[in-house]
């Protein structure tokens with residue numbers, strides 16, 4: 001396996017292609033020759049870079065057609081593949097698979113996609129999607145190095161777990177849950193970047209099938225340990241990553257900060273309860289953080305119930321306080 005380290009940090013995604021020798025198919029020309037044009041497909045003007053991930057870059061764009069027709073908010077986000085990915089035979093299919101998968105999902109905490117195109121001049125594939133405003137949770141964590149107050153962390157956790165329960169109910173595994181793939185802004189909280197996602201067989205009919213044997217990727221800080229050993233992604237691997245995110249939101253640090261979970265044997269210290277996290281939530285979160293997949297919760301349900309119960313309790317308490325004052 002040739003490992004392409006496109007990230008270089010344990011919070012970024014690592015991609016591994018099983019490609020002996022040249023990753024490019026012998027009968028296909030290189031596609032990276034053309035620079036990114038200013039206007040994609042004659043319609044989407046690139047305005048500025050919004051963010052870069054392991055696989056590509058996302059730009060703020062203006063839909064010139066909508067603008068011409070008088071739409072007061074013709075702005076979109078455009079996701080393209082990074083140059084280094086364009087050479088891989090599966091690259092276009094990879095971005096299209098992200099589009100095909102995500103565009104079948106409809107939930108208030110999941111990103112909305114509008115379209116997929118290939119720019120005819122540069123031959124670059126790109127996704128057109130809703131423009132998210134606000135900040136990613138990793139940026140938010142920079143402002144709260146000791147962790148967010150529980151009530152804020154609780155609301156973010158609830159949104160993440162609701163999104164996860166929904167996508168799992170559709171047979172979809174996200175595969176790369178981490179703070180930089182969640183955005184908090186005017187639109188509320190959205191889970192995005194389904195680039196490593198996949199649908200279980202017999203769910204979401206008509207999706208393109210990518211060979212996962214040729215391609216594997218993970219983010220060391222958030223990936224469940226069994227993923228490093230080649231186990232398939234599952235609801236339990238997504239749950240592990242979500243539990244890591246929730247822990248970090250509350251504590252400011254990941255649950256296993258010293259080493260990445262690839263070195264499970266080296267991990268002796270167990271994470272301790274973030275100080276203001278309710279015991280009932282911690283009891284369940286701990287089971288989501290189990291390094292041994294045999295001892296881990298398999299679905300998000302129990303953790304979602306525990307967090308939801310806290311939310312309802314808080315709403316009830318605040319109602320009681322208000323009615324007591326009246």
Ligand SMILES: Nc1ncnc2c1ncn2[C@@H]1O[C@H](COP(=O)(O)OP(=O)(O)O)[C@@H](O)[C@H]1O
Pocket residue numbers: 013050051052053054055056057058077079111129130131132133136180181192193195
């Ligand atoms: N729809 C969007 N609106 C605004 N910013 C976005 C949007 N999608 C992604 N971004 C920004 O771009 C970064 C990389 O996008 P992402 O889809 O995660 O790419 P990758 O698959 O390369 O990780 C994100 O962390 C975020 O900062």
Ligand SMILES: [Mg+2]
Pocket residue numbers: 053054180181193
């Ligand atoms: Mg990402």
